Amino acid sequence: MIAVIVRRGADFAAAEDAVQDSLVEAVRVWPDDPPRDPKGWLVTVAWRKFLDAARADISRRQREVRIEGEPMSGPGEAVDDTLRLYFLCAHPSLTPASAVALTLRAVGGLTTRQIARAYLVPEATMAQRISRAKRTVSGVRFDQPGYVATVLRVLYLVFNEGYSGDVDLAAEAIRLTRQLAARINHEEVAGLLALMLLHHARRPARTRTDGSLVPLTEQDRGLWDSRLIAEGVDLLQAALARDRLGEFQAQAAIAALHADARTAEETDWVQIVEWYDELVRLTDSPVARLNRAVAVGEADGPRAGLAALAGLDPALPRHTAVTAYLHERDGDPVTAARLYAEAARSAPSLPERDHLTRQAARLNAQLRS
């Protein structure tokens, strides 16, 4: 297949890409419309893919020449090599997992072995994922800074993976976001960095020595890192002052309000609900709506919180756990215990499952006595 396309005049890498693309197309089309001559079909489609790619390449180069010919509009416009690498590694043509792996390898400089260990996959698997990702973006030559949003999403994914094994991915994500923030003046980059710092600040209080989870309301706030909180709040205030709100700034604002409360009782839930309203407006995300329902439950009472759950898909992760919590607050331990046990069944991680099982056990023990 590749040889046929090369013979027709494509270079090897381009031919390989074109054949890959034709196979993808085949997977999509064949189940409904199988061709009589599969090989002929593939060659035709691969050749068409090659021509499309070549044309796009030529027009991109022409665009680049035009852009380079234009005078720079200011010092902030120059895209340095490191920045270009961020954009390339988070290119929309990559799957999130590939973008994450490539970013850690190429921008972060972690070894393939370290990345593999962090994500609990064999080193050969990670090596393959990275080399496929490199191949996918090898044809990409220039990206406008319009892809900042995808870069941020990749960094956020890395941060959320936390720290399993010998690589602290949360710390690595903060390092990479700092480096990005130093190179690009963008309110959402600052917002994401603030968000990471504010959450990282709580890390010492989030788990007990035996690894079990401590809910926000029960955390020893004296263990929170006040230096990180101060830095996060400063960054966030400067970002918000630019008056171009985005989802990461809104999330950071919520984290900042939690950080600001010396005790759980002092939490300004009314303001937190307002920020969740902003977040829902910006993202229309069901997860944001779910978290908003918790905040509503604290601000206006558990009944209001349960009402805020209306219309959300019960299959949403943590939906059952949130419902259980609101029923407990509403003075219905029977329903709450049943829902906590059900939530434990569908918990996405072992610490969460243990935590939810314990909540169910606690209520059931109360009900027996």
Add this chain to the structure above:
Amino acid sequence: MAKYLLLKHYRGGPAPAVDWAPMDQWTPDEVDAHVQFMRDFAARLEETGEFVDTQALAPDGAFVRYDGEGRPPVTDGPFVETKDLIAGWYIIDVESWDRAVQLAGELSAAPGPGGKPIYEWLEVRPFLADSPTVTD
């Protein structure tokens, strides 16, 4: 050394020695003691140089099979009511079958209600090894 899989069948397996209640019916302290036992067991295997892997599984999955050319796979389940669900596993690398059985016995004694062992059935299965270099 040989590798063995210790498969945790939760409340399944042959006839139960003790028909213990689901964990959400235990007291919180009993839950904590059980979780701690599991953590200590893994730590102890690491210390003795016998630990390979442990994973926990979510209970709800499905059976899936091929259903012919051009058709999407058939799925069946999840089976919410079944008692025999594979809850997870340990993989150990030990000197002998006897040692594997001994460790499985210890794991089966994880504490349950009243701090008493739950007598959980564990399935012990040897891994097939690579063929040796010297064969005669």
